Amino acid sequence: MSYQLPENSEKSSYVQQKFNEIASKYDLFNDLITFGMHRYWKRFVVRQTGVSPDGMCLDLCCGTGDIAHRLLRAVPQGRVCALDFSQGMLHVAKQRGMATGESPVFLQGDAIRLPIPSERIDAVTIGYGLRNVTDLSACLAEILRVLKPGGVLVSLDVGKVRLPVLAEISRYYFFYVVPRLGKLLYPGQDMFDYLPHSSINYPNQESLKRIMLSAGFKQVDVFDFLFGSSTVHVAYKP
Numbered sequence: 396m397s398y399q400l401p402e403n404s405e406k407s408s409y410v411q412q413k414f415n416e417i418a419s420k421y422d423l424f425n426d427l428i429t430f431g432m433h434r435y436w437k438r439f440v441v442r443q444t445g446v447s448p449d450g451m452c453l454d455l456c457c458g459t460g461d462i463a464h465r466l467l468r469a470v471p472q473g474r475v476c477a478l479d480f481s482q483g484m485l486h487v488a489k490q491r492g493m494a495t496g497e498s499p500v501f502l503q504g505d506a507i508r509l510p511i512p513s514e515r516i517d518a519v520t521i522g523y524g525l526r527n528v529t530d531l532s533a534c535l536a537e538i539l540r541v542l543k544p545g546g547v548l549v550s551l552d553v554g555k556v557r558l559p560v561l562a563e564i565s566r567y568y569f570f571y572v573v574p575r576l577g578k579l580l581y582p583g584q585d586m587f588d589y590l591p592h593s594s595i596n597y598p599n600q601e602s603l604k605r606i607m608l609s610a611g612f613k614q615v616d617v618f619d620f621l622f623g624s625s626t627v628h629v630a631y632k633p
C-alpha cells in the first residue's frame with residue numbers, strides 16, 4: 396500500500412496519461428471489477444435523466460462512450476455530445492460508434508472548461524468522472540452553466556458503504572482485489588492503485604449532495620447500489 400496520489404497540480408495530466416494507457420482494456424476491467432453490474436447502473440443513469448426523445452444530452456468524462464451510446468437510444472430525435480480529455484479513451488469510443496453506425500458528437504476537452512454555450516443542455520451525465528476532476532466546484536459550476544433551467548445532472552460514482560463490517564469488506568475488495576485484477580490486464584500499471592486511492596478524499600453521499608446544493612442545484616436525490624459502494628446523484632437545476 397505504498398501508492399502515492401499525484402499532487403493536485405499534476406492530477407490532470409496524470410489522469411489523462413493513465414487513461415490513455417489503459418483505454419483498450421478499460422471496458423473489460425469495468426466488467427471484471429463490477430461483475431458486469433456497471434451496465435445496469437449506467438442504464439439507471441440514462442433512465443434518471445428523464446430526457447425527452449428530442450433532448451440535448453452531454454456525457455462528461457465519457458471514456459469509452461458507454462453512457463453516451465446508451466443516451467443515443469434515449470434521444471432518437473435529439474443529440475448527444477460526449478466529452479473527455481483522454482485521446483485514447485475517445486479513440487475506443489469512436490470505434491464503438493463506427494461498429495454500430497451511429498455516434499455521439501465527441502469532443503476532446505476538460506470537464507471544468509466546457510466548450511459549450513450556456514443553457515443548451517437538458518441532461519448532463521457523468522460516470523466515474525467527478526472523482527477525477529481537479530476542481531469539483533468548478534466542474535459543478537460549468538455543468539450548471541450549460542444546463543437549461545430545469546435541466547438535470549446524473550452522476551454515477553463510487554460511494555461510501557455505511558455498515559462497518561460491509562465497509563471493511565468493500566475496502567478490502569477495492570484496495571486489494573481491484574488493483575490485482577487490473578494488473579492482470581496491464582502488469583505494473585499503477586492506475587489501478589489510483590482508482591481506490593482517489594476515493595479516499597472524495598465526499599461521501601451526503602457531503603456530495605450538500606456540495607451540489609450549495610453549488611446551486613435545487614434538489615438532489617441519491618440512490619445507493621451494493622450497500623452504497625456505488626451511488627447515483629440526480630441533481631436538478633432550478
Ligand SMILES: C[S@@+](CC[C@H](N)C(=O)[O-])C[C@H]1O[C@@H](n2cnc3c(N)ncnc32)[C@H](O)[C@@H]1O
Pocket residue numbers: 407410411414425455456457458459460461462478479480481484504505506507521522523524527528529
Ligand atoms: C473512470 S473513467 C469513466 C469512463 C466512463 N464515463 C464510464 O463510466 O465508464 C473516467 C474518465 O474521465 C476522464 N476525465 C477525467 N478527468 C477529466 C477532465 N477533467 N476532463 C475530461 N475528462 C476527464 C478520463 O480521461 C476517463 O476517460
